[in-house]
Amino acid sequence: MDVDAIKHLAVRVLTVAAFAAGIAALLLLAVSVENSAQFSRWQPWILLVNILGAIALMVLLARKFWQLYRDYRDHVPGSRLAMRTVLMFGALVIAPLVIVYLFSLDFINRGIDSWFRVEIKQGLNDAVVLSRSALDLRLREQARRTDIFARSLRELQGTALLQRLDEERRATEAKEIIVYDAYGRAAAVSSATPLAQQPAPSPPEVALQLAAGRSYVSLNSLPNGQYSIETAAPIADAVSARSGRRYVLIHYEVPQELSALAEGVQHTSSQYGDLSAVREPLKISFRLTLTLVVLLTLLAAIYGAIYSAQRLTRPVQDLIAGTRAVGKGDLGTRLPLSSRDEMGLLVHSFNDMTKRLRRASEEAKRSRQAVERERERLAIILSRLSTGVIVTDRELTVHSANQSAGTILGTSFANAAGQHLTQLPPGTARLATFISELRARLTAGWDEWREQLTLPGEAGERVLLWACTRLPDEREQGGVVIVFDDITALLSAQRDAAWGEVARRLAHEIKNPLTPIQLSAERLRRKLLGGMNAEDAQLLERATHTIVQQVDAMKQMVNAFSEYARAPDMKLQHFNLNQLVSEVAELYLLQDPSAEIRLDLDPALPEIEADRGRVRQILANLITNGIEALAGVKGGCVEISTLQQRAEGAATAVICVRDNGPGFRKEILGRLFDPYVSGKPRGTGLGLAIVKRIVEEHGGRVEAENRPEGGARILVFLPVSDQDRTLLAGGERRMEMRRERA
Amino acid sequence: MHTISRLSVALVLLIALAAPIRVRSAGPLAGDFQIRSAFVVVDHGVLQLSAHIDYPVNDRIRSALRDGVTLAFDLEVNISRHRRLWLDATVLETTLRRELTYHAVTDRYVLRDEAGVEQENFPTLEAALEKLGRIEDLPILVQSQLRGDAPWEVAVRAGVRRGHMPDALRALVFWTDDWHRTTGWYTWMLTL
Numbered sequence: 001m002d003v004d005a006i007k008h009l010a011v012r013v014l015t016v017a018a019f020a021a022g023i024a025a026l027l028l029l030a031v032s033v034e035n036s037a038q039f040s041r042w043q044p045w046i047l048l049v050n051i052l053g054a055i056a057l058m059v060l061l062a063r064k065f066w067q068l069y070r071d072y073r074d075h076v077p078g079s080r081l082a083m084r085t086v087l088m089f090g091a092l093v094i095a096p097l098v099i100v101y102l103f104s105l106d107f108i109n110r111g112i113d114s115w116f117r118v119e120i121k122q123g124l125n126d127a128v129v130l131s132r133s134a135l136d137l138r139l140r141e142q143a144r145r146t147d148i149f150a151r152s153l154r155e156l157q158g159t160a161l162l163q164r165l166d167e168e169r170r171a172t173e174a175k176e177i178i179v180y181d182a183y184g185r186a187a188a189v190s191s192a193t194p195l196a197q198q199p200a201p202s203p204p205e206v207a208l209q210l211a212a213g214r215s216y217v218s219l220n221s222l223p224n225g226q227y228s229i230e231t232a233a234p235i236a237d238a239v240s241a242r243s244g245r246r247y248v249l250i251h252y253e254v255p256q257e258l259s260a261l262a263e264g265v266q267h268t269s270s271q272y273g274d275l276s277a278v279r280e281p282l283k284i285s286f287r288l289t290l291t292l293v294v295l296l297t298l299l300a301a302i303y304g305a306i307y308s309a310q311r312l313t314r315p316v317q318d319l320i321a322g323t324r325a326v327g328k329g330d331l332g333t334r335l336p337l338s339s340r341d342e343m344g345l346l347v348h349s350f351n352d353m354t355k356r357l358r359r360a361s362e363e364a365k366r367s368r369q370a371v372e373r374e375r376e377r378l379a380i381i382l383s384r385l386s387t388g389v390i391v392t393d394r395e396l397t398v399h400s401a402n403q404s405a406g407t408i409l410g411t412s413f414a415n416a417a418g419q420h421l422t423q424l425p426p427g428t429a430r431l432a433t434f435i436s437e438l439r440a441r442l443t444a445g446w447d448e449w450r451e452q453l454t455l456p457g458e459a460g461e462r463v464l465l466w467a468c469t470r471l472p473d474e475r476e477q478g479g480v481v482i483v484f485d486d487i488t489a490l491l492s493a494q495r496d497a498a499w500g501e502v503a504r505r506l507a508h509e510i511k512n513p514l515t516p517i518q519l520s521a522e523r524l525r526r527k528l529l530g531g532m533n534a535e536d537a538q539l540l541e542r543a544t545h546t547i548v549q550q551v552d553a554m555k556q557m558v559n560a561f562s563e564y565a566r567a568p569d570m571k572l573q574h575f576n577l578n579q580l581v582s583e584v585a586e587l588y589l590l591q592d593p594s595a596e597i598r599l600d601l602d603p604a605l606p607e608i609e610a611d612r613g614r615v616r617q618i619l620a621n622l623i624t625n626g627i628e629a630l631a632g633v634k635g636g637c638v639e640i641s642t643l644q645q646r647a648e649g650a651a652t653a654v655i656c657v658r659d660n661g662p663g664f665r666k667e668i669l670g671r672l673f674d675p676y677v678s679g680k681p682r683g684t685g686l687g688l689a690i691v692k693r694i695v696e697e698h699g700g701r702v703e704a705e706n707r708p709e710g711g712a713r714i715l716v717f718l719p720v721s722d723q724d725r726t727l728l729a730g731g732e733r734r735m736e737m738r739r740e741r742a
Numbered sequence: 743m744h745t746i747s748r749l750s751v752a753l754v755l756l757i758a759l760a761a762p763i764r765v766r767s768a769g770p771l772a773g774d775f776q777i778r779s780a781f782v783v784v785d786h787g788v789l790q791l792s793a794h795i796d797y798p799v800n801d802r803i804r805s806a807l808r809d810g811v812t813l814a815f816d817l818e819v820n821i822s823r824h825r826r827l828w829l830d831a832t833v834l835e836t837t838l839r840r841e842l843t844y845h846a847v848t849d850r851y852v853l854r855d856e857a858g859v860e861q862e863n864f865p866t867l868e869a870a871l872e873k874l875g876r877i878e879d880l881p882i883l884v885q886s887q888l889r890g891d892a893p894w895e896v897a898v899r900a901g902v903r904r905g906h907m908p909d910a911l912r913a914l915v916f917w918t919d920d921w922h923r924t925t926g927w928y929t930w931m932l933t934l
Contacts, residue, residue: 128846135847205865219848223861227848266847273810277904281920 011063014056021053022296050292057299064306077324078317082309089305094298101294108286116276124269131262135219135227135254142231142252143217145172150233150248153179165190168250175228176251178202179235187246202249206232210247219254225263227254315343322350331358386485391471393479394442396421396435408464408486409434430455430462438482441468453484454670461670463488492673499675499689503561511558514551521547560686564675570611570697572722577608577615577653581640584619588627595627600641608653609721614694621687622657622714628680629661629712636661647717650724652700658713663706672704691716699725769920770806771902773798777928780877780898784934787885791819793877795900795925804867806921807844807851812905813921815840815874819882820897821932823890833894834883841905842870885934893931900925 068086071079149168156164165177169190178199179188184207186199209216209232216232229252234245254262318335325333333354335347382389388405390413392398397420401413410428421435433455441449450467466484525544529537578601585597608615623638630636641656664672664679671677673692678685688704691714695702700718707713719725780793797815807813821834839856845863851870854861864870888894901924 131847132849218863220850220863221845221848221852221861223854223858262847266845269846270810270812270843274812274904277806277809277811277921 011060014060018053018056018060018300021049021056022300024049050296054292054296054299057296057303061299061303061306064303064310068306076317077320078313081316082313085309085313086306089309090302093301093305097294097298097301101290104290104294105287108290109283112279112283112286116279121272121276124265124272127265128269131265134258135229135262138252138254138258139217139219139229139231142229142250143215143233146217146231146233146248146250147215149250150235153235153246153248155237161188162190172250172252174250175253178249178251179246180249181246202232206230206247206249210234216249221263221266225259226256227259227262228252229254314338315347319346319350322354326354326357331361388482388484388486390421390482391479392421392482396439396442398424399479405484408462408484434464438468442480447480452487461488462486463491488670495671495674496689496693500564503564503675507558507562510554511562514555514558518548518551521551560690564686564690564693570614572609573612574607574609575612577655577718578603578605578642580612580615581619581642581655584616584623585640588623592627596630596635596637597623597627598637598639600639602641602643605642605644605653606651606720608718609725610698610718611694614697615718618691618694618716619655619657621691622655622716625687625714626657626659626661626712629659633661644720645717647728650727651720652717652724652728653720655716655718656713657716658707658711660707660709660711663710663712664704669704669706673702688714699728769923770800770802771798771921771923773800775900775902775923775925777898777900777925780896780928780930782882782896782932783879784885785879788881789883789885789888790879791877791882791898792879793817793898793928795875795877797871797875797900797902798923799868799871807842807867808846810844810846811921812841812843814903814905815842816901816903817877818897818899818901820927821883821888821894822897823894830895831890833888833890836882838877838880840874842874843905888934893933895929896932897927897929899927 068079068083070076072083152168153161153164161179165179165188168174169177169192174192176189176191176193176199178186178190180202181187184202184204186201189199191199206216216230218230220228220230222228230249231252232247232249234247237246253259315335315338322333322335331354334351337344337347337351382400382402385402386404388402388408390398390401390405397418398413398416401416403413406413409431411424411431413424416424421431421438424431434453437453446468447470448468450465453464453466455462455464463486464484465487466482468480468482471479471481521544525540528540532540581601582599585599588595589597619640623640626638630638636659638657638659643654643656645652645654668677668679673688674685675689676685677689678687688702692702695716695718698718700716702717703715705713705715719728774796775798776796778794778796780791782789782791784790795817803813817838819834819836819838820832822830822832824830841854841856843852843854844850845852848863850863850865851867852861852863853870853873862870862873864873902922904921
């Protein structure tokens with residue numbers, strides 16, 4: 001059994017003991033009142049039972065008050081209401097009880113005092129004095145008669161004495177006349193009643209009184225309520241030293257009427273005395289008894305008040321606790337239905353409310369979960385999108401963005417939520433242009449647009465197709481969602497395709513008539529040159545020479561186009577790229593010893609799997625471009641370096657060709673790899689286009705940029721093996737898909 | 743909680759016990775009140791008790807008597823037999839009750855037995871109390887009624903209390919009845 005259970009049991013026992021004590025006290029009272037002797041005997045037990053009941057009630061009350069105080073101190077819900085109710089009930093109970101108590105005290109004091117009024121006591125005293133006076137008259141009369149009678153007995157002895165005694169007894173209606181000798185022995189007796197035994201000896205005080213020369217008279221009360229008078233007088237005998245002086249003792253009976261009256265006065269006086277003696281104790285006892293009864297009643301009433309208050313406030317406390325629990329989110333709270341009254345209806349309504357709230361909460365939770373799932377799905381889709389998506393407010397504070405947006409704009413949107421677009425790292429020119437264009441449109445009040453945007457960059461311009469739309473918002477302060485795609489590659493591919501078509505048509509439509517033109521011009525010269533004069537011959541010679549020369553030039557151009565448009569027919573083989581680079585560079589140095597070509601080759605570079613001839617062509621084109629770009633530059637130098645990199649899990653060999661010439665013009669930087677774009681006055685514009693075509697046929701990529709310190713730099717990324725090519729092709733396919741979607 | 747409960751109990755006990763103790767501490771029966779001697783003799787097969795008791799004498803008693811109060815003088819006599827491992831067996835349990843009152847009409851102190859059959863008048867209180875304190879040859883038991891084996895324990899105790907009072911009133915003044923005093927038990931072993 002735990003401590004709480006023991007406490008609970010103790011409280012129950014105390015409660016039962018208190019009520020049992022009360023009932024026992026009542027029963028004892030009811031039974032004992034019928035018999036005052038029993039009441040007297042049981043009274044200590046009644047008192048004990050009452051005290052025990054009071055103690056039990058006090059203990060219970062102390063416990064209740066402690067509970068109330070503890071709840072009030074700890075701010076238990078409903079404790080203040082309970083305390084107020086208890087105080088109200090207590091005041092309602094205590095006030096009338098105190099009034100009744102005070103009134104009863106006053107009533108007891110006045111009532112008891114009125115029983116013992118001075119007039120009654122004085123009247124009784126007067127009655128006693130009157131009775132005594134009446135009897136005193138008789139006493140004196142009897143004493144006088146006794147004296148006279150004693151003198152008449154002088155010298156009488158024997159029969160004469162007895163006759164005289166009888167005469168006197170009959171004459172005075174005395175009860176008994178006894179003559180005592182000097183030693184107190186009865187010498188002669190005359191009695192109205194037959195003598196059953198020897199007369200009692202003379203009381204000692206009689207002889208003492210008479211010896212002192214005083215007469216003796218005594219009034220005595222008898223058990224039957226009668227009064228007797230004893231008178232004694234000395235007999236005037238001749239005194240002999242031997243026998244001493246005799247005396248006579250006469251017993252008179254007071255008349256019955258007078259005795260009854262005197263006894264009545266005595267009895268009343270005695271009763272009054274008994275009662276007056278208990279006057280103050282009676283007051284105190286009444287007060288104490290009343291106090292005990294009131295205390296018991298008060299304690300019981302207060303206990304009842306607390307009990308009732310707790311019963312009344314318990315449902316309210318339950319409701320408060322339940323409301324708090326619901327407020328904290330515990331919608332499973334159910335209150336016990338304690339009654340069927342209005343409070344019960346309230347509790348029922350509360351339970352119904354929590355039930356509905358719980359249902360609604362569960363529904364909302366399911367909806368939230370669905371929304372959350374949808375958000376997660378959307379986030380996954382957004383993260384996998386190659387299209388950049390940014391959601392900002394009108395102040396350009398980022399709400400959300402996907403990874404592709406960062407990739408396209410050359411920044412990172414990780415942890416960018418809540419940041420301004422301008423605070424994103426690092427501040428590239430691409431991002432700055434994007435932000436300024438966006439801000440300009442939003443400031444101008446544009447809500448929706450879809451157009452192309454060209455962004456500058458160190459590696460060339462990037463072309464974005466961007467669209468913006470306003471997000472619906474009731475507060476009309478909603479943000480915008482910007483969707484953009486990098487279509488630079490797409491545009492480049494479109495251009496490539498167009499130029500490929502042009503090249504094929506040129507090769508097909510122009511190359512065919514060139515040979516007949518050349519042959520016809522040569523035949524004209526051969527046939528006509530011999531028959532002409534010198535002047536005409538010279539003219540013909542120059543004309544045909546020009547035709548042949550220009551046709552050759554056109555052939556070269558057509559061949560170049562043909563080369564550009566030629567379908568890929570690669571012969572893959574493993575070879576050492578460093579060795580190839582060295583060979584090509586050596587050839588150029590042989591052709592033009594004045595050229596400055598420096599090599600910085602990575603010895604750890606593995607053999608690559610590629611078309612050796614086409615890679616040679618790449619190197620040739622790049623070195624040619626570099627040497628041509630250095631024309632007229634003092635101290636010009638072409639540097640070729642190789643190194644190994646890993647990109648998208650694939651190993652790539654990087655060929656970097658850089659010069660310290662003037663670099664690319666900015667206006668053509670974005671279209672360097674387009675056909676017919678050249679920075680040289682006499683260039684065909686197909687060199688870099690062919691380089692790009694070959695690199696892409698190998699599954700690689702090429703980049704061109706201006707060096708910060710001056711000069712140009714071209715980077716060629718070639719997959720090391722066919723497996724690496726496949727890996728890179730996967731990435732390329734993703735790029736293709738992006739292009740297609742765009 | 744426990745402290746409050748203990749305090750409550752202590753308070754109630756104090757209230758319950760303090761009042762009677764307080765009023766009884768210096769009552770009107772103050773004075774020499776004791777049993778000086780007591781003995782039992784067997785005369786012709788009858789156990790006779792003789793005792794000498796000093797009763798208190800003071801002006802409060804005298805005044806109370808003269809105001810009409812009746813005093814009852816009890817002499818309780820118990821004879822019991824000791825039993826091993828059990829309560830003592832009571833052989834005799836009797837009380838000799840006499841009442842002393844002042845007769846205002848005759849100016850005498852009247853001593854009477856409880857039944858009111860016998861009555862004596864005394865001119866002084868001292869004479870009446872002297873008479874009360876002298877118990878001589880009071881027959882209390884027939885020897886044949888002494889059951890069991892000797893010895894028996896005889897216990898005598900004298901008491902004084904307010905006499906004539908309705909029981910209901912006596913119950914009411916229970917709280918403050920200081921007219922009640924007893925001597926200790928005067929005991930001795932009786933062997934015949």
